[in-house]
Amino acid sequence: xxxxxxxxxxxxxxxxxxxxxxxxxxxxxxxxxxxxxxxxxxxxxxxxxxxxxxxxxxxxxxxxxxxxxxxxxxxxxxxxxxxxxxxxxxxxxxxxxxxxxxx
Amino acid sequence: xxxxxxxxxxxxxxxxxxxxxxxxxxxxxxxxxxxxxxxxxxxxxxxxxxxxxxxxxxxxxxxxxxxxxxxxxxxxxxxxxxxxxxxxxxxxxxxxxxxxxxxxxxxxxxxxxxxxxxxxxxxxxxxxxxxxxxxxxxxxxxxxxxxxxxxxxxxxxxxxxxxxxx
Numbered sequence: 101x102x103x104x105x106x107x108x109x110x111x112x113x114x115x116x117x118x119x120x121x122x123x124x125x126x127x128x129x130x131x132x133x134x135x136x137x138x139x140x141x142x143x144x145x146x147x148x149x150x151x152x153x154x155x156x157x158x159x160x161x162x163x164x165x166x167x168x169x170x171x172x173x174x175x176x177x178x179x180x181x182x183x184x185x186x187x188x189x190x191x192x193x194x195x196x197x198x199x200x201x202x203x
Numbered sequence: 204x205x206x207x208x209x210x211x212x213x214x215x216x217x218x219x220x221x222x223x224x225x226x227x228x229x230x231x232x233x234x235x236x237x238x239x240x241x242x243x244x245x246x247x248x249x250x251x252x253x254x255x256x257x258x259x260x261x262x263x264x265x266x267x268x269x270x271x272x273x274x275x276x277x278x279x280x281x282x283x284x285x286x287x288x289x290x291x292x293x294x295x296x297x298x299x300x301x302x303x304x305x306x307x308x309x310x311x312x313x314x315x316x317x318x319x320x321x322x323x324x325x326x327x328x329x330x331x332x333x334x335x336x337x338x339x340x341x342x343x344x345x346x347x348x349x350x351x352x353x354x355x356x357x358x359x360x361x362x363x364x365x366x367x368x369x
Binding site: 102105107109110113114118119120121122124125127130131134135137141144145152154156160166167169172173174175176182183185187193 | 214221276298309315322331354358
């Protein structure tokens with residue numbers, strides 16, 4: 101059997117759902133950041149698959165995936181720096197302890 | 204045929220280790236499996252013929268982000284974290300949200316099961332370079348600005364202030 105666009109979309113949605121589940125349920129901030137990386141990867145898989153199956157002559161989808169990769173790298177750097185700053189000043193990394201903005 | 208086998212293997216690695224990332228208790232193991240999952244996604248890019256994406260996925264994600272995550276886990280970890288419950292009380296609601304989303308995505312993806320690829324994939328590095336320095340020159344410069352800002356922000360957030368105070 102040959103591979104179709106649907107196969108790649110199933111993989112992308114699977115990764116996305118696992119990432120959403122992790123982001124909703126993990127207790128530690130680092131676990132949530134990891135889940136967000138999984139969501140970014142699901143988007144990248146979909147972009148590359150659409151590029152290959154629907155627009156095989158161009159590389160626009162791959163260029164977008166590269167941009168997303170760069171933004172994800174920046175996001176994780178800033179996120180981890182923020183988590184490190186919170187950990188230094190409050191000694192906490194679990195989400196239920198970091199609710200000072202709840203009012 | 205060989206393409207299908209490669210796709211199923213790589214997709215299995217990516218999905219299986221992604222599941223372990225969100226369910227395991229030991230955060231160090233989670234970070235290691237995150238690296239494995241990202242490597243599986245790189246293999247999926249390989250089956251799509253996206254050679255430059257394959258290389259940069261390994262360089263940026265596996266070599267950069269996963270290692271950064273492991274560093275962060277080791278900097279901020281305590282021994283009690285290794286066995287503590289890592290999932291909060293609302294996991295049932297989270298599962299419900301995921302199930303609803305899954306139904307929608309399933310229906311959308313099922314509609315695309317007839318679209319097959321035409322021809323064999325061409326090398327993409329040269330056209331990507333031309334695109335980045337041609338049509339996408341402005342976003343390319345902007346993204347380097349974003350990276351510089353992120354670098355400065357990370358340094359600003361993590362530096363210790365002079366004068367003894369943390």
